[in-house]
Amino acid sequence: MAYVVSAKWTAKEGEAQRVEEAIRKLVEPSRREPGNLFYQPHRDPGNPNLFYFYEQYEDEEAYEAHVNSEHFQKYGFGEAIPLLESREREFYETMDV
Template structure:
């Protein structure tokens, strides 16, 4: 069983390209974190302001570790979130791995 985070972000219209570029830039670093099993960033094809982030960790401590990184604090919290018009984060437990 894994701990899964699915975040849906809607960027402000003038910030969408910046958000896309920054997610592309930081994805390899997030994937390299010790407890990150998977990190994917998607952009909705019929609404380019909408992004879906899929993150999978072995347990809740993996996400807690990710959220405590300097990258998360400096880039996600301080830089990207202010560029969003809307943000929803959902937590799941996988059961059919």
């Protein structure tokens, strides 16, 4: 089973470009994390302020390591998140089928 994170970030009006720039800085270091299985940001074509993340980790501890990583602290909490109107997260586990 993988630990799955589904996250939705909504940028404040006028801040979407800066949020996108911070997200782009997050992608490669996040994908290189030891416990990361999949990390893909998305942008809503009908609402450029809306960003969606689909992420998979080996386990919850790997996700916590991601949140506490230097790059997420710098680009996530330091740059993108202060520019958000809202931030939602949901957590799942994959089914062994």
